[in-house]
Amino acid sequence: MSFNKIKIYDSTNLSKELLNIFLFEYVPNINTAEIVISNKHEETSKTYILLKNEQLNLIENNHNLFVCEFSSENFQIILLKLLSKIFGEKPFELLYLLEDKRKEVAEFIKNLIVLFEVEDKRNSMSHTQRVAFYSKKFAEYLKWSEDKIKLIYDLAMLHDVGRIGIEQLMLFSKTRVYDLEEWDLEHTVAGSIFLANRKELWYAMDVVRSHHEYWDGTGYPDHLKGDEIPYMARFIGIIDWFDWATHTATSEHFGILTPEESIEYVEFNLGKKFDPILGKEFINFIKDYLSKEKFV
Numbered sequence: 288m289s290f291n292k293i294k295i296y297d298s299t300n301l302s303k304e305l306l307n308i309f310l311f312e313y314v315p316n317i318n319t320a321e322i323v324i325s326n327k328h329e330e331t332s333k334t335y336i337l338l339k340n341e342q343l344n345l346i347e348n349n350h351n352l353f354v355c356e357f358s359s360e361n362f363q364i365i366l367l368k369l370l371s372k373i374f375g376e377k378p379f380e381l382l383y384l385l386e387d388k389r390k391e392v393a394e395f396i397k398n399l400i401v402l403f404e405v406e407d408k409r410n411s412m413s414h415t416q417r418v419a420f421y422s423k424k425f426a427e428y429l430k431w432s433e434d435k436i437k438l439i440y441d442l443a444m445l446h447d448v449g450r451i452g453i454e455q456l457m458l459f460s461k462t463r464v465y466d467l468e469e470w471d472l473e474h475t476v477a478g479s480i481f482l483a484n485r486k487e488l489w490y491a492m493d494v495v496r497s498h499h500e501y502w503d504g505t506g507y508p509d510h511l512k513g514d515e516i517p518y519m520a521r522f523i524g525i526i527d528w529f530d531w532a533t534h535t536a537t538s539e540h541f542g543i544l545t546p547e548e549s550i551e552y553v554e555f556n557l558g559k560k561f562d563p564i565l566g567k568e569f570i571n572f573i574k575d576y577l578s579k580e581k582f583v
């Protein structure tokens with residue numbers, strides 16, 4: 288097996304910025320990469336990391352200093368632990384930087400999505416904002432942890448990222464509305480291709496690609512069935528459908544439904560379009576919500 292040699296030198300000692308770039312940009316394939324990190328220009332005194340066969344070896348002057356397996360743990364975390372052994376505690380500061388970068392990119396994209404969407408005058412919210420709003424409420428109802436609630440809110444905000452491109456295309460189309468519906472299925476694929484280029488947003492890939500899959504395999508784009516569909520995509524898929532039915536459905540389908548009619552539809556489609564367990568929980572949640580709070 289040939290190894291992809293990556294050498295990174297930092298004459299000023301390993302800086303945060305350099306590590307940041309390194310972690311995101313210089314590890315194309317963790318199974319075939321030999322990464323050299325050194326604070327000196329001379330290769331002879333290098334310390335390097337060899338990644339092979341799911342093992343991570345820290346090597347200095349041809350002696351193995353440290354070997355660990357990384358198959359089960361997050362690769363970046365292992366690397367950070369390892370680097371902190373060499374450079375003291377510094378790399379752990381990087382965790383915050385990485386998280387900051389991820390948040391920054393996600394925030395920017397979320398702002399763009401809201402900017403491109405049509406706002407509903409009654410509640411000043413766009414489709415994405417409403418899906419994120421109900422996802423958070425549903426997760427709270429299920430008593431998820433605070434971190435998981437934040438995550439589902441984020442994923443919901445990003446779920447239709449692929450629409451940005453499609454809606455822009457439609458600006459130049461004579462039959463805009465019709466084309467938009469025709470093209471709708473492409474937005475899951477367009478979104479996942481877009482995310483493929485943004486490592487900071489890879490965590491949202493499953494939801495972006497699979498939120499229009501149906502439990503019985505009749506959804507799109509990959510016709511996944513049952514629990515082949517990632518859980519978070521099933522979760523957001525139900526809320527996404529509910530929002531579409533109550534706010535944006537057109538007469539070509541069946542027109543806008545009331546929340547009560549939409550609940551009946553979800554109930555009828557448990558085990559057909561929707562995850563039977565999650566769908567039932569959603570029905571319990573939305574009934575409880577509607578009995579106490581205003582429908583948005």
Ligand SMILES: [Fe+2]
Pocket residue numbers: 446447474498499527
């Ligand atoms: Fe969608």
Ligand SMILES: [Fe+2]
Pocket residue numbers: 414418446447527
């Ligand atoms: Fe959506």
